[in-house]
Amino acid sequence: MQKSRSSGSEVVDATGSQKSVVLELASRFGTRVVVLGSGFGGVSFVKSFLSHASSSLLDSVELVWVTKRNYHLFSPLLYQVAGGLVDEHHVLDPLPHFGGNRVRVVEAEVEAVDFTGRAVYTDVGPIGYNYLVVALGSSSNDFGIPGVKENTLPLKTAQDGERIRNRILASFGQAAIIGADSPERVALLTFAVVGGGATGVELAGTIRDYTGLLAKRYGFRRQDVRVLIVESAGTLLPGIGGRLPEKCRQDLESAGIDVRLGARVVKVDVEGVHLSNGELIESRNVFWTAGVKPNPVIEGIPETVAPKKKGRLEVDSNLRLIGHSEVYVVGDCAWVNTGGDTTAAPQTAAAAVQEGEYAGSHLAHTLGGKKVSGSFIYHDQGIMLSLGRFSGLVELANGIILSGLIGWLVWRMVHLVSIATARNKLGVMFDWGLSLVRRRIITRTD
Ligand SMILES: Cc1cc2nc3c(=O)[nH]c(=O)nc-3n(C[C@H](O)[C@H](O)[C@H](O)COP(=O)(O)OP(=O)(O)OC[C@H]3O[C@@H](n4cnc5c(N)ncnc54)[C@H](O)[C@@H]3O)c2cc1C
Missing domain, CATH: 3.50.50.100 (FAD/NAD(P)-binding domain)
Structure with a gap:
């Protein structure tokens, strides 16, 4: 969807309809960290950031969690829902369990990300950020097969x-x-x-x-x-x-x-x-x-804006988007660069959790002015x-x-x-x- 900003408080889409903005573009707190997605990568980032940041740092940071639904899906048990073994409610964990009152949850569909303008466009309006964590996962791949x-x-x-x-x-x-x-x-x-x-x-x-x-x-x-x-x-x-x-x-x-x-x-x-x-x-x-393919939002980002491998966003050894050190990418949509044609981490929940943990601690240390940890290393379990x-x-x-x-x-x-x-x-x-x-x-x- 083509968008233009009409003012600081409203966004106009291509059809001319206006939506109200849920969050002012710049944070009143000084620094706004926006996390996209509440899957394994997003949840482990939030948990890790909250546990590594000091309370004075948390008072100066606004943590905004943008996700489609107000829960985390425990996908490893999903097939048991399909087989009538487990009730679907038992694989959905509510987000306040992970973020408490330190996190502002915005239930919204992310439509586009503007890395240059540092804004996320959603179906409830644009949200500006100082730091961004992209954890939007992947989607089912039909490989273009008819039907x-x-x-x-x-x-x-x-x-x-x-x-x-x-x-x-x-x-x-x-x-x-x-x-x-x-x-x-x-x-x-x-x-x-x-x-x-x-x-x-x-x-x-x-x-x-x-x-x-x-x-x-x-x-x-x-x-x-x-x-x-x-x-x-x-x-x-x-x-x-x-x-x-x-x-x-x-x-x-x-x-x-x-x-x-x-x-x-x-x-x-x-x-x-x-x-x-x-x-x-x-x-x-x-x-x-x-199989899976990149999330449509990631598919919509041109390679000239952010380099990709196999459709996934390329990140450096600190899981930051190449050319944008204020953006972390974790989970299924990240390609952890090894310099070759392989990624350092597979598309699994275990890898997403490790990446989220690393990125959360890396950002907390960076913002807290502490020595940051070394490069991300994936541990095969x-x-x-x-x-x-x-x-x-x-x-x-x-x-x-x-x-x-x-x-x-x-x-x-x-x-x-x-x-x-x-x-x-x-x-x-x-x-x-x-x-x-x-x-x-x-x-x-x-
Ligand atoms: C059925 C199934 C079983 C699996 N079993 C295992 C297993 O046993 N072990 C294992 O290691 N891995 C397993 N996986 C893989 C694992 O689930 C993924 O690798 C992992 O979830 C990736 O984490 P993620 O955070 O990148 O993405 P996800 O966990 O998929 O999270 C993506 C998040 O982004 C949100 N989102 C997506 N698009 C938008 C949008 N446009 N706007 C707003 N929010 C959006 C989603 O709602 C979700 O909250 C399984 C996957 C499936 C589908």
Whole structure:
């Protein structure tokens, strides 16, 4: 959207409509730090800044947190929302838990960032800044494949998780009133996950458990239900080396999941998923976890304004935007420069947390006139996957793999500890407890 400022208090968009400005362009406090996004990067920045800044520094800084929703989404449990295992409210932590009354939360959609004019444009007006933290994450990537947007469901937000669960339940409801020999019933009971990365394998694993439980409730045989993973690479978990991808494939296949490797999707339509070899997987339930692309706001920033690699904003070893030392970029939208074609940190929650922590302490030290910490160094903490009931895979940083029940228990303990609020920890424990006696959410909310 093209914008021009009409005065210090109003913004006019291309259609000529005016919106009131929520914050004056310059801060009354002297220094305004604006944080964009309340995901893993944004939350860990805020926590780190508040813990490293002295109270006199905090009195002279206005911390403004701009984000679409007033919560932090704990995405590692999102696939469990989709599989009816965890209530969606239990993966949403309220922002005041992290920032208290030191932070001003502005619920708004960021539309554009002007690094030169030091202003953020939002749907409730422009906000000026002295320091900016960009933590807007990434969005689902359809790779331009026809029909993906219209005929698949992504898994990125809490609402996506709820939508997938509703779709699964709706399909069972419809299949139950269709004749056993109808091809439509087969398509309704076929669940295809496109993308065999970490999110895809976890989603497929939980769908296998969930649909097994629903099959019993709706009077189907287990073999009436089909769950597939479709992956274009020759292996699951592309990009992850070692023995883990093969072990993951074996575990999923032994759970009854049809793993299709080297299967390239060329189109998705109302019939189902079309592969490059001409095969059609007929399905009314196609879930898209094939990858991510930069957030649209980042996509809208020209490379002449801010250098990018693979669409992500390039930052220096202190996580500051090249050419703009007052701007930090953390999480999925940051490309931590190593001088080569690789980034120093992957697009994971663990990396976003480490980057946010580093940037928060770096800025607090800079503003407090203290010696700043050295360069950002990413610490690999290994990989963890939950593949279904009592089935987990954990690869520790030293290469040791824990699988089956042990891997599953380690996964659950680590994730339970990572949930921010006591309310949600208890909520998730309650949900998990019920699932042990095969009780999941089976009511539609749409
Ligand atoms: C289903 C799923 C499961 C995952 N599981 C794991 C896992 O087990 N382990 C792991 O390490 N990683 C996991 N990830 C990856 C991990 O979630 C991301 O790498 C991590 O969230 C990145 O953090 P971030 O702060 O960059 O972005 P996000 O956490 O995505 O946060 C982005 C924030 O920006 C806000 N935002 C975006 N656009 C706008 C806008 N225009 N205006 C205002 N606000 C905006 C969003 O609302 C959000 O608050 C998973 C991801 C998904 C989708």
